[in-house]
Amino acid sequence: MTGSIVSAATFKAPQELDCDVCIIGSGAGGAVLAAGLVEQGLDVVMLEAGSHYTRKHFVGNQPWSFDHLYQERGGRATEDLAVTILQGRSVGGTTTINWTTCYRTPDRILNHWAEVHGVDGIDSASLAPHYEAVERRLNIHEWPLSAANANNRIIHRGGQALGWETHALHRNVRGCVNSGYCGEGCPVDGKQAMAVSYLDDAVRGGLRLIANCEVQRIGWTGRRAETVHGMALDPDSDHALGVEVTVRPKVLVNAGGAINGPALFLRSGIEARGMMGKRTFIHPVCGVAGQYEELIAPWAGAPQSVACHEFVDRGPDKMGYFIETAPLQPMLASTVGFLFGADHATYMKELSHKGVIIALGIDGILPQDVGGSVVIKGDGRVWLRYEIQPWLAEAMRDAHVEMARCHFAAGATSVSTLHADIVELDSVDQLDRLRTAPYGAHQHSMFTAHVMGGCAMGGAAETSVVDSDLAMWDFDNLFVVDGSVFPTSLGVNPSQSIYGLAHRARARVASAV
Amino acid sequence: MGTTRRRFLTYGFGGVALLALPAIGLSLRKSVLVPPKAELLTFSERQYSTLVAVADTLCPGDGDLPSAQDVDVAGQLDVLFSRCHPGVGSDIAAALDLMENALAGALLDQRFQTFTACTASVRAQVLLDWSLSAITLRRAVFKALRGFVMAAYWGSPGTWPAIGYAGMPDYSDVPSPPPFDEWIASQEAGGGAPDQPTAADDVPGATP
Numbered sequence: 001m002t003g004s005i006v007s008a009a010t011f012k013a014p015q016e017l018d019c020d021v022c023i024i025g026s027g028a029g030g031a032v033l034a035a036g037l038v039e040q041g042l043d044v045v046m047l048e049a050g051s052h053y054t055r056k057h058f059v060g061n062q063p064w065s066f067d068h069l070y071q072e073r074g075g076r077a078t079e080d081l082a083v084t085i086l087q088g089r090s091v092g093g094t095t096t097i098n099w100t101t102c103y104r105t106p107d108r109i110l111n112h113w114a115e116v117h118g119v120d121g122i123d124s125a126s127l128a129p130h131y132e133a134v135e136r137r138l139n140i141h142e143w144p145l146s147a148a149n150a151n152n153r154i155i156h157r158g159g160q161a162l163g164w165e166t167h168a169l170h171r172n173v174r175g176c177v178n179s180g181y182c183g184e185g186c187p188v189d190g191k192q193a194m195a196v197s198y199l200d201d202a203v204r205g206g207l208r209l210i211a212n213c214e215v216q217r218i219g220w221t222g223r224r225a226e227t228v229h230g231m232a233l234d235p236d237s238d239h240a241l242g243v244e245v246t247v248r249p250k251v252l253v254n255a256g257g258a259i260n261g262p263a264l265f266l267r268s269g270i271e272a273r274g275m276m277g278k279r280t281f282i283h284p285v286c287g288v289a290g291q292y293e294e295l296i297a298p299w300a301g302a303p304q305s306v307a308c309h310e311f312v313d314r315g316p317d318k319m320g321y322f323i324e325t326a327p328l329q330p331m332l333a334s335t336v337g338f339l340f341g342a343d344h345a346t347y348m349k350e351l352s353h354k355g356v357i358i359a360l361g362i363d364g365i366l367p368q369d370v371g372g373s374v375v376i377k378g379d380g381r382v383w384l385r386y387e388i389q390p391w392l393a394e395a396m397r398d399a400h401v402e403m404a405r406c407h408f409a410a411g412a413t414s415v416s417t418l419h420a421d422i423v424e425l426d427s428v429d430q431l432d433r434l435r436t437a438p439y440g441a442h443q444h445s446m447f448t449a450h451v452m453g454g455c456a457m458g459g460a461a462e463t464s465v466v467d468s469d470l471a472m473w474d475f476d477n478l479f480v481v482d483g484s485v486f487p488t489s490l491g492v493n494p495s496q497s498i499y500g501l502a503h504r505a506r507a508r509v510a511s512a513v
Numbered sequence: 514m515g516t517t518r519r520r521f522l523t524y525g526f527g528g529v530a531l532l533a534l535p536a537i538g539l540s541l542r543k544s545v546l547v548p549p550k551a552e553l554l555t556f557s558e559r560q561y562s563t564l565v566a567v568a569d570t571l572c573p574g575d576g577d578l579p580s581a582q583d584v585d586v587a588g589q590l591d592v593l594f595s596r597c598h599p600g601v602g603s604d605i606a607a608a609l610d611l612m613e614n615a616l617a618g619a620l621l622d623q624r625f626q627t628f629t630a631c632t633a634s635v636r637a638q639v640l641l642d643w644s645l646s647a648i649t650l651r652r653a654v655f656k657a658l659r660g661f662v663m664a665a666y667w668g669s670p671g672t673w674p675a676i677g678y679a680g681m682p683d684y685s686d687v688p689s690p691p692p693f694d695e696w697i698a699s700q701e702a703g704g705g706a707p708d709q710p711t712a713a714d715d716v717p718g719a720t721p
Contacts, residue, residue: 055689060681063589063668073597074664081653084660137693139708147710150717174708175690178716181681189689197693237596294717299678301716330678334667335660338644340571341637345578348667352677379600420644420652442652 001206008213008232022249027093028498029482030255031194036506038205049214050090058185062331065184079383082441086449092195099303100171103492117487118459130503138172138192149301158410164310218268225252258484262454263382277374281489282448283360290407298328319395336445359399364488393439418445455484542615545629554595555602577675584669
C-alpha cells in the first residue's frame with residue numbers, strides 16, 4: 001500500500017481520520033519511527049506544521065530558506081533574545097536544514113543518564129543494532145580530512161599544533177557534492193534528510209503524511225490520549241485556514257521536537273506534574289573568528305567535518321564544551337556580532353579570508369544546571385526561558401581563550417570576538433584581554449542549533465516525563481519520540497541520538513497499539 | 514522574573530509617554546517620513562520610516578556596497594513580519610516607536626529630535642549607545658533590529674559581489690543519488706563504487 005504526502009491547505013472541508021498511530025512531527029524522531037511502524041503493517045498518520053519541499057526549492061536563496069525552512073522564519077530566540085535558536089520547520093524537520101554531523105550518544109552521557117536520572121536499559125550495547133541500522137540507511141560515514149574545507153582544517157591544524165585531540169566527523173550523506181549549503185536544504189538530495197530517506201520509505205509503505213497541519217491541542221481522558229486537533233495552514237503565510245483536521249488514533253506519538261513538543265502538551269493541559277518543558281538544554285554556542293592570509297571561503301564545502309573534544313571534561317565543577325565550526329554564508333555571518341556601518345562593511349569584505357571556531361556548552365550535566373523551560377505567553381507565542389548561568393559564562397570565557405589559541409596556532413593573523421564591545425587580538429600574547437572580557441546575555445552573540453529536553457526521560461514518575469521506553473508516565477497510549485526526551489544535553493550533535501532512540505522505540509510503540 | 518522585553522517596550526514606553534506630558538512639544542517632534550515602495554503590511558508609515566533610517570545607519574553602503582534602501586531592507590522586513598505571529602510585528606513596531614520618539618531620545622540618548630530627523634552621524638551614535646547600553650533590554654532591542662536588518666541586507670544578492678561571494682553554484686544538472694534499495698544492493702554485492710565525497714574545485718582546502 002502506498003501512502004501519500006498531502007497539504008492540509010488542499011482540504012476543502014474538515015477531516016476526521018482514524019488510525020493505529022498518529023505521529024505529530026516529521027523530523028528525526030517521527031520519520032524513523034513511522035518507517036518502522038508501517039513496515040509492521042500499522043496504519044500511521046503523520047501531521048506536520050511545515051510545508052513539503054524538495055531539492056528544486058533549494059537553490060541557495062538564503063532569505064527564502066530561513067523564511068520557509070526554519071521555526072519562526074529564522075527569528076526564534078530565547079525569551080530574553082540573548083540566544084538565537086535555529087530549528088527546522090518543514091517536512092523532515094530540522095534534518096532538512098542541519099549540517100549532517102552524526103555521532104552515537106557518548107558512553108559518558110549514557111552512564112550519566114543511568115546513574116543520575118535512572119534511565120534503564122539504554123547503553124551503547126543495547127543501542128548498537130539501532131545505530132547500525134540507521135547508519136546503513138542514512139549512509140552515515142566518516143567524511144575524510146582530504147575533503148574537509150579550509151574552515152574545518154583550522155581546527156585540525158590548530159588543534160594538532162596545540163596537541164589537542166581532533167577527529168574527522170561522520171555525516172549522513174550519499175552523493176554529496178561538498179556544496180556547503182546543508183543549512184538551506186540540500187540542492188542535490190545528497191544529504192540523507194528524512195524527506196529523502198525514512199519518510200520516503202514510510203510513504204511507500206503506506207504513511208499518510210499531512211503537511212501544513214499544525215496541531216493545536218491533544219484531547220485526553222484519564223490515562224488515554226483520545227484525539228488530535230489540527231488546523232490547516234496556508235503554506236505561504238502559515239495563517240490558519242479554518243479547516244480542522246481531527247485524528248483519533250489508538251496510540252499517539254508527539255515527535256514535534258523540543259520547545260514545540262512540550263508547548264503542545266502545555267496547551268493541552270498535560271503538565272507532567274510540573275515537569276513539562278523543564279530541563280530544556282541547548283548546547284549554547286559562542287564563536288571566535290580568525291583572519292587568514294589564505295582564502296577560506298567559509299561558505300564553501302561541507303559545513304562541519306572536524307571537531308575537537310579536548311574540553312568535554314573540565315573537572316567536576318566546570319561545564320565542559322566541544323569545538324566545531326559553522327558555515328558562514330553572508331546572511332548567517334552578518335547576523336552575529338554587534339558591528340554595523342563602515343566597520344561591519346569592512347568585516348564582511350574580509351569574510352572570504354575568515355574562519356570561525358565555535359564552542360558548544362554541554363549543559364545539564366552539573367547538578368545545579370536545570371537548563372531552561374518552555375513557557376507560553378498570553379498571546380499564544382511559545383518561548384524558551386533560558387538564563388545564562390555563571391558556570392556557562394565561565395565555560396564561554398575559557399572557550400574564547402582556547403578558540404583564539406587555536407586560530408593563532410593555525411596561522412591566523414588576527415582574531416576577533418562577537419562581543420558588543422568587540423575584542424580584537426593581533427597575537428597570542430594578548431589572550432588576557434579575553435580573560436577579562438564580559439561574558440553573558442547580550443555581552444556577545446550566542447546561538448544554538450541543538451534544542452534538547454523538555455520531556456525528560458528518567459527512572460521514576462516523580463522525576464521525569466517519560467520512562468526509558470519513551471512512554472509518558474501518566475498515559476497508557478502516549479509516547480514522546482524526539483530530542484525532547486534527553487534528560488541532559490549530549491556533548492555531541494544530537495541527530496543520530498534521536499535516530500537511534502526512535503529506531504529503538506519502534507517495537508515498544510507498535511506493541512501499544 | 515525581572516522586567517521582560519515586552520513589558521519594557523509596553524510599560525517603558527508608557528512611562529516615557531507620561532513623562533512627556535510636561536514636555537509635550539518634544540514628544541511631538543516631527544518624523545521625516547519616507548514613502549514606502551509598496552503597500553505596508555505590518556508597519557505604519559512612521560514605523561516604516563524609522564526602520565528605513567535604522568537600516569540605512571546599520572548598512573549605509575559605500576562605493577562597492579548598496580545602501581539598505583537600495584535593496585529595500587525595510588520593505589522586505591515589513592513583508593516578513595506580516596507572515597509571522599502578530600506579536601512579532603507589534604514588538605518590533607513598539608521598538609521602532611521607542612527609537613523614533615524624541616522625548617525618549619532626550620532621556621535615553623541625549624538627542625532632541627526624532628530618530629528619522631537626526632543626521633547620519635547622530636543616528637550612528639544612538640545605535641552605538643544602544644548596542645553598548647548598560648540596560649540589557651536596550652542591547653536586546655538593538656540586537657534584534659540589527660539581526661533582522663543584516664539578514665535582509667546580506668541576503669540580497671546585490672551585496673554579494675563586493676565581498677567576493679558568488680552565491681550557490683547551479684546544481685540543477687547534478688542527478689540525485691540512486692534509490693536506496695538499488696544502491697545498497699549494489700554496495701552489498703560489491704559491485705557499486707563506494708560513495709566518495711566530491712572535492713569541488715571551489716572548496717578551498719579540499720583536495721580531489
